[in-house]
Amino acid sequence: EIVMTQSPATLSVSPGERATLSCRASQSVSDNLAWYQQKPGQAPRLLMYDASTRATGIPARFSASGSGTEFTLTISGLQSEDFAVYYCQHYHNWPPITFGQGTRLEIK
């Protein structure tokens, strides 16, 4: 099973600043990686797929990069609605598909 490890667990950033979230895979997942945002009481929302492609309707301030085992989600010009929990998920050589444990992005 491929283990996904996200860092940091919690990230404190001021509105308007940039947030950088990391996700590491225990073995290569190529570019078979997605990022999700989850707000309290809501279902997750797909942000990115194939490591760096924005999903439909996702603002351009969200960007992502990486391949193999190291991935990054960057949110530029943080807005109030961006403070949430973010998960990475691989879909390489499944099953199983696995999620990272999440990074909580909080207001500084």
Add this chain to the structure above:
Amino acid sequence: EVQLVQSGAEVKKPGESLKISCKASGFTFTTYWIGWVRQMPGKGLEWMGIIYPDDSDARYSPSFQGQVTISVDKSISIAYLQWSSLKASDTAMYYCAKSGRGLSFDYWGHGTLVTVSS
């Protein structure tokens, strides 16, 4: 418009059986994988398994294999998640989700809260 409408919250006792549902609309149900994801209270997302409605090909996470059964009724575009004997540790929110590009999940249901308590 793609929609996944899940059945309502359930309160059950340990040892009871349960089947929850996920009604799909707005897309061709038989040509996309439908997955189930568990979220225990205050915790992260756990992938449970996935099914391809056209042929009912179901795959499970090792953590959930033998603990749950995923099925579909493609005639009415509904996916199911069922337990034969619930435990208190099954208390969680359960989401269904439609596969998008690869096995990312581009649409999610609102979740079904399952509470198992004596």
